[in-house]
Amino acid sequence: MTGWARLGLGIAGIVFACAGPALAQAKDTLTLGMVLEPPGLDPTAGAAAAIREVVYANVFEGLTRIDGEGHVVPGLAASWTMSPDGKTYRFALRPHVTFHDGTQFDCAIVKFSFDRARAPDSTNAQKEIFEPIAAIDCPEPETAVITLKRPDADFLYGLGWGDAVMVAPQTAAQNQTTPIGTGPFRFTRWVKGDRVELARYAGYWGQAARLSAVTFKFIADPAAAAAALLAGDIDAFGNFPAPEILPQLRADSRFAVVIGATEGKTLLALNNARKPFDDIRVRRALAYAIDRRALVTATMSGAARIIGSHYTPNDPGFIDLAATYPYDPARAKALLAEAGIAPGTRFTLALPPPPYARRGGEVIAAMLQEVGLNVDLVPMEWATWLDQVFKRSDFDMTIIAHTEPRDLAIYARDHYYFNYHNAAFQSLFARYRETTDPAAGIDLLRQMQRQLATDEPNVFLYVLPKIGVWNAHLHGLWSNDPIPANDVTGVYWGN
Amino acid sequence: MRRHAAMAVGGAISLALLAISLLALVWTPYPPTAIDIAHRLAAPSAAHWLGTDPLGRDVLSVLIAGGHNSLAVAVVAVGAGLVAGVPLGLLAGRRGGVVDDLLMRGADLMFAFPALLTAVIITALAGPGAMNAALAIGIFNVPVFARLTRGATRALGERDFVRAAQLLGRHELAIGRVHILPNIAALLVVQASTQFALAILAEAGLSYVGLGTQPPAPSWGRMLNDAQTYIFTAPRLAIFPGLAIMAAVLGLNLLGDGLRDFLDPRLRRI
Numbered sequence: 001m002t003g004w005a006r007l008g009l010g011i012a013g014i015v016f017a018c019a020g021p022a023l024a025q026a027k028d029t030l031t032l033g034m035v036l037e038p039p040g041l042d043p044t045a046g047a048a049a050a051i052r053e054v055v056y057a058n059v060f061e062g063l064t065r066i067d068g069e070g071h072v073v074p075g076l077a078a079s080w081t082m083s084p085d086g087k088t089y090r091f092a093l094r095p096h097v098t099f100h101d102g103t104q105f106d107c108a109i110v111k112f113s114f115d116r117a118r119a120p121d122s123t124n125a126q127k128e129i130f131e132p133i134a135a136i137d138c139p140e141p142e143t144a145v146i147t148l149k150r151p152d153a154d155f156l157y158g159l160g161w162g163d164a165v166m167v168a169p170q171t172a173a174q175n176q177t178t179p180i181g182t183g184p185f186r187f188t189r190w191v192k193g194d195r196v197e198l199a200r201y202a203g204y205w206g207q208a209a210r211l212s213a214v215t216f217k218f219i220a221d222p223a224a225a226a227a228a229l230l231a232g233d234i235d236a237f238g239n240f241p242a243p244e245i246l247p248q249l250r251a252d253s254r255f256a257v258v259i260g261a262t263e264g265k266t267l268l269a270l271n272n273a274r275k276p277f278d279d280i281r282v283r284r285a286l287a288y289a290i291d292r293r294a295l296v297t298a299t300m301s302g303a304a305r306i307i308g309s310h311y312t313p314n315d316p317g318f319i320d321l322a323a324t325y326p327y328d329p330a331r332a333k334a335l336l337a338e339a340g341i342a343p344g345t346r347f348t349l350a351l352p353p354p355p356y357a358r359r360g361g362e363v364i365a366a367m368l369q370e371v372g373l374n375v376d377l378v379p380m381e382w383a384t385w386l387d388q389v390f391k392r393s394d395f396d397m398t399i400i401a402h403t404e405p406r407d408l409a410i411y412a413r414d415h416y417y418f419n420y421h422n423a424a425f426q427s428l429f430a431r432y433r434e435t436t437d438p439a440a441g442i443d444l445l446r447q448m449q450r451q452l453a454t455d456e457p458n459v460f461l462y463v464l465p466k467i468g469v470w471n472a473h474l475h476g477l478w479s480n481d482p483i484p485a486n487d488v489t490g491v492y493w494g495n
Numbered sequence: 496m497r498r499h500a501a502m503a504v505g506g507a508i509s510l511a512l513l514a515i516s517l518l519a520l521v522w523t524p525y526p527p528t529a530i531d532i533a534h535r536l537a538a539p540s541a542a543h544w545l546g547t548d549p550l551g552r553d554v555l556s557v558l559i560a561g562g563h564n565s566l567a568v569a570v571v572a573v574g575a576g577l578v579a580g581v582p583l584g585l586l587a588g589r590r591g592g593v594v595d596d597l598l599m600r601g602a603d604l605m606f607a608f609p610a611l612l613t614a615v616i617i618t619a620l621a622g623p624g625a626m627n628a629a630l631a632i633g634i635f636n637v638p639v640f641a642r643l644t645r646g647a648t649r650a651l652g653e654r655d656f657v658r659a660a661q662l663l664g665r666h667e668l669a670i671g672r673v674h675i676l677p678n679i680a681a682l683l684v685v686q687a688s689t690q691f692a693l694a695i696l697a698e699a700g701l702s703y704v705g706l707g708t709q710p711p712a713p714s715w716g717r718m719l720n721d722a723q724t725y726i727f728t729a730p731r732l733a734i735f736p737g738l739a740i741m742a743a744v745l746g747l748n749l750l751g752d753g754l755r756d757f758l759d760p761r762l763r764r765i
Binding site: 222223226230242244245247248291294295297298355358359361362363365366367377379 | 528529530532533535549550551623705709710711721723724725726727728
């Protein structure tokens with residue numbers, strides 16, 4: 001090699017080295033922050049939302065999936081048909097689908113996954129999804145036929161939940177610690193207490209992910225989360241825990257702030273079986289007495305949508321009933337007087353740990369004081385709340401967010417902690433469950449929302465916001481949370 | 496001279512703390528729990544000298560009422576320590592022998608546990624609340640006062656006037672009350688002022704982690720907890736209660752140090 005050639009190579013080397021930082025800008029990895037670390041990584045064996053926020057759509061897939069708009073779209077089933085009586089579904093399964101360990105996906109996997117989920121010893125958190133199933137048949141490897149005991153309007157939707165993802169027989173038992181699914185990302189490492197790492201799966205059946213690796217980092221403290229974001233250690237928070245610093249983040253061009261809705265219906269839940277909450281006038285008085293706009297300002301820095309029923313804008317057939325009981329303390333007082341509630345009457349308000357409850361409790365207590373009611377705040381740890389309020393129904397009022405999507409069913413139950421019983425609602429719900437006509441289903445969903453707004457079994461407050469904060473160059477993250485998920489399959493870095 | 500100045504400053508701060516806390520019983524600029532969402536997070540102004548908090552409460556009022564609650568907890572905690580610790584110390588000091596050994600080893604055992612951690616465990620078990628926090632802190636004041644009283648009692652026991660009283664057949668209770676307590680009172684006051692400072696700090700710590708004073712009752716520790724998420728946008732919410740805690744602890748410690756120097760005859764002569 002001549003001296004000149006060596007010099008040329010040297011220069012090329014220097015140029016290349018200088019180009020390093022420029023090349024690094026074409027980033028293809030993502031560090032995503034989460035508040036809670038999941039207890040395990042198997043969405044078919046645990047209710048925690050944090051499990052789904054790591055693995056849903058990324059690692060595991062089901063026959064159908066829920067997209068960022070809350071719609072049911074094809075997943076591992078490319079298409080399906082329903083029999084006219086609504087009892088038989090025929091799924092055409094995608095070919096050439098493999099699990100991350102190479103196992104072939106076919107109808108036997110579907111049968112295994114659903115039989116496992118609905119088995120008596122199953123630890124699935126949403127067994128009612130599978131309850132209507134009568135039989136699963138495999139006429140050929142790429143076709144699955146599921147027969148139901150009765151029509152179920154929510155069946156395809158339920159199959160899109162994290163609880164209904166496909167798991168392989170050889171690896172299902174280890175999914176809590178080493179999840180093996182069919183998704184575009186495969187699990188690589190879990191550093192307990194710190195992070196979970198995923199990498200792109202080369203053998204994915206569909207369009208490959210644009211990110212090569214994703215790290216889910218767990219930061220429980222809101223102030224630390226904010227600091228990590230500002231320092232650039234975290235690229236994105238699907239659900240940012242510190243609404244207080246949003247004004248600062250909005251003013252910072254490095255970040256995109258996207259306020260969407262979760263499924264977290266936040267309620268002032270009332271014990272309908274206990275006097276005087278069995279009196280509709282009292283429940284309505286409480287609804288009139290609470291200035292929900294001010295409540296949202298105080299607890300969520302204004303970033304939340306007010307609701308008037310147990311239903312969110314993400315859900316099909318949503319109607320806005322927020323104006324049913326406008327803030328009107330005078331009317332509240334009149335209704336309380338009519339119901340014979342003397343000024344100065346004392347109630348207790350049980351408060352679980354989240355700030356929406358603790359801070360919200362102080363605000364609501366002050367508002368109820370305005371209409372002459374004295375409220376004793378009772379802060380509780382989760383274990384106490386679950387036992388005393390949720391299990392034993394021993395409470396007057398509590399503040400709680402119901403995060404399960406489309407859970408109108410809880411108002412049709414015979415036993416549930418707030419003790420709402422209305423035959424009219426139950427019959428509406430029964431008709432809805434068995435309807436196979438989508439238009440009729442939507443109509444029934446609307447009637448149920450109106451029934452709840454009329455009865456006001458709980459004071460419906462607001463939908464917990466999904467406060468998305470991420471690097472302004474990042475694209476493809478969900479704006480809303482129609483189900484708990486951090487779907488990063490379509491995420492990429494722009495310029 | 497410098498020592499006296501420090502004591503004067505400490506005394507002034509402690510007196511001011513006491514005065515403000517007593518004032519809180521009858522008056523604060525605004526009701527400390529009055530919520531006013533429309534004026535939340537207001538900057539300090541003529542109407543609100545220290546601004547308002549995330550729920551629109553007047554920070555100065557919350558601070559004053561919080562000081563009252565902190566002081567109340569500290570009074571109960573130190574009081575419990577004195578009431579239980581001093582008699583135990585007298586008993587150990589006068590009896591000696593097995594009683595002394597048992598009581599002092601018990602005290603050693605309690606000193607072996609980190610006080611705040613154990614207070615956390617006690618309040619977590621007994622349920623959070625200001626009264627439980629006061630008792631949890633109080634329990635750790637018992638061995639402090641017991642050990643101090645016991646040591647001083649032993650020293651005094653060798654003195655002629657105590658011996659004389661003993662020879663004259665005075666009852667042990669009377670000896671304790673007439674001859675010993677008045678002579679160790681100064682020591683106890685000094686120790687109490689230091690324990691007071693520690694109790695205020697402990698109450699703030701317990702309330703900060705949610706085990707002390709419960710909402711809506713104001714407390715400095717709770718104010719700090721509430722302020723945490725606003726540290727980037729409204730740092731004053733953390734600074735004011737932080738300053739209050741610092742001033743109270745500093746003042747009480749200065750007072751305690753000054754009193755000790757003042758009351759210690761050996762140091763006084765120097």
